[in-house]
Amino acid sequence: MSAATLFPAGVSTSSRDEPVVRVRELRRAFGESVVLDGVDLDLAPGEFIAVLGRSGSGKTTLLRALAGLDHGVEGELRSGREPAVVFQDPRLLPWRDARANVGLGLRGDRAEIEARVSDALREVGLADRGEAWPRELSGGQRQRVALARALVREPDLLLLDEPFSALDALTRVSAQRLVQELWTRHRPAVVLVTHDVEEALLLADRLIVIDDGRIIHDERPALGERPRRRDDPRLVERRRALLALLGVDDAAA
Template sequence: MATHSGGLTEAEGAAAVRIRNVVRSFGQRTVLDGLDLTIAPGEFVALLGRSGSGKSTLLRALAGLDHDVAGSGDLTSPEHVSVVFQDARLLPWKRLLDNVVLGLDGPLAEERGRAALDEVGLAGREQAWPVELSGGEQQRVSLARSLVREPQLLLADEPFGALDALTRIRMHTLLKRLCERHRPAVLLVTHDVDEAIVLADRVVVLDRGRIAADIPVVLPAPRRHGSTEYASLRDRLLVQLGVDLVEEDSAA
């Protein structure tokens, strides 16, 4: 077994992600406390939880970005992992195509980059500068940059949190279509219950570093907000997140 950062060990397995008894701590504060989670190849999992529940810590552990965090446990993740953050993190001094193929080698890199921009609806904008794009367009470039590498695991840390409501809906449709085409396993960290229900095959609720709920989403497509099944699942998730539905109804 290879040693993973921070005391984690990495083992072979058929799952895209397999986490067993993972502990991550910052000083005296334990953020992930004996966490167990498995994600199948091609599965889309949304991770919900209140602030401080450990969502981003888990994502960083999977991405190998928490080298200075004390931890232990067994973690299996694929060789090819891409991360999409809340902000697009484009290099302002590079044009869009150069941002997408950043770090890619080989004679087909530019061709693949152009195809990726076409997939996200930005064909013909290859030579534009990031500053010329809207927030939603910048996130499209970020998605293209992640998927052009054909990752086995896509980690998304609230990638649409800064977008307006209409742009967010369009990005949901785009992400779902791209994931159906490329078939990576996906772990989406979000605070948005509706976003989780619309996108995910499964919703996991994290509470104080442990899995409080692991619920498959079996709603028929398209997943409409007004259906009884949708409302029931939404209420169930809100209760798991500590929302008082009586108070919420009164406020409405």
């Protein structure tokens, strides 16, 4: 099905043993304030990692560095061959319809691009909304277009910067499920930046916590296969521990 057209065999990911992301001693300072202070990180192909941290901890700065959007970082940084970003808000071009937004900047054979765009829109459940202007779509639909725009590029690294935080609770749940499905099908390496511990535990295989520009915690919780349940005792237990690590009292959270 569409998975096959989006990720032709042999092109999908880099070779299995080579990490998609390799970061050593990554540093980023804005004037006096140091936002990233010696970050080391390796990411295997297909690995789903969540980056947790309080606001201002440097997690978004790390993601922007991985996306190649930050030219002021120091240290060693090797990121995906084809990284794709989904931002907190959809950031669609308001003057292009959904199709054109998804196909933005794709090069090559016109007909093939059209087919890929159709596949991507179908995968995010918007096959019939391709001709809609962004303003005609709901918030959740817009974010799904943004997801299609990232996916259609056949990324080996998918960078998600709190992509669900602007959505209402119900839309968020279905968007999270969609990301999980897409990841299961295409297996890009994923970096999900979030401040939602539960979301991180539901979706990711590996969690890192950033504080003051450093990775202070790195774990691969044994939570079993997806889809995971929010009330799974293992998940609840990890959630409590991680919240404590982030300095949040669970009872208050």
